[in-house]
Amino acid sequence: MADAPSIADALDTVRRRIAKAERLAGRAPGSVVLTCVSKTQAPERIDQALAAGQRVFGENRVQEAEGRWAERDRTDLTLRMIGPLQSNKASAAVALFDSIETVDRPSLAKALAEAIQTQGRAPELLVQVNTGEEPQKAGVAPADLDGFIDALRKDYGLGPAGLMCIPPVEEEPAMHFALLRRMADRNGLSVLSMGMSDDYLTAIRFGATHVRVGSAIFGARPAV
Numbered sequence: 001m002a003d004a005p006s007i008a009d010a011l012d013t014v015r016r017r018i019a020k021a022e023r024l025a026g027r028a029p030g031s032v033v034l035t036c037v038s039k040t041q042a043p044e045r046i047d048q049a050l051a052a053g054q055r056v057f058g059e060n061r062v063q064e065a066e067g068r069w070a071e072r073d074r075t076d077l078t079l080r081m082i083g084p085l086q087s088n089k090a091s092a093a094v095a096l097f098d099s100i101e102t103v104d105r106p107s108l109a110k111a112l113a114e115a116i117q118t119q120g121r122a123p124e125l126l127v128q129v130n131t132g133e134e135p136q137k138a139g140v141a142p143a144d145l146d147g148f149i150d151a152l153r154k155d156y157g158l159g160p161a162g163l164m165c166i167p168p169v170e171e172e173p174a175m176h177f178a179l180l181r182r183m184a185d186r187n188g189l190s191v192l193s194m195g196m197s198d199d200y201l202t203a204i205r206f207g208a209t210h211v212r213v214g215s216a217i218f219g220a221r222p223a224v
């Protein structure tokens with residue numbers, strides 16, 4: 001079996017593909033942020049990504065992320081929460097993360113608003129949309145989105161920056177990306193977190209501002 005590419009080489013490849021997709025889509029160079037999904041990765045693998053200049057990371061569990069990042073110098077790092085968030089972890093999430101991409105229900109909005117008030121720290125917030133209306137998946141149903149955004153603004157004093165989605169695995173992702181884009185446009189939101197290892201180039205074509213890439217950088221994650 002051929003050696004897997006180093007993390008630095010894999011990052012370089014992903015970055016070059018992103019730059020090319022930006023060009024082809026008529027997007028400004030550097031307009032798409034690469035979130036390196038570091039969930040489950042060992043410290044030395046994070047070290048390699050950092051050494052290769054990566055500064056934006058995505059995590060899907062609060063406690064695991066605290067273990068991985070709390071002791072590191074985070075001055076020029078951006079940490080993005082991309083996994084489902086329990087309301088009782090809202091305070092810890094506000095303390096650790098620069099962005100929380102998975103706001104999807106009033107109880108969580110309330111807990112986040114309280115934590116933001118108490119800590120005087122306001123991470124960027126995205127609303128997760130369950131574009132495929134999958135029962136097992138987190139996210140606001142598309143039909144409920146505009147009302148939820150209104151409630152965030154009026155009832156909780158929260159100004160969401162954008163939307164995030166995870167399309168159903170067995171469906172064409174492009175239609176989900178197009179839908180998310182339309183919903184963001186009509187709500188005056190500019191941040192679009194969409195696209196993962198298998199479909200980030202498509203997502204950029206449909207206007208992604210943030211792509212979340214794990215296995216294309218680190219290789220396949222061990223099954224948990």
Ligand SMILES: *Cc1c(COP(=O)(O)O)cnc(C)c1O
Binds near residue numbers: 196
């Ligand atoms: C794990 C994860 C990713 C990264 O997935 P890859 O296919 O490994 O790139 C992206 N987004 C979310 C929400 C994730 O949980």
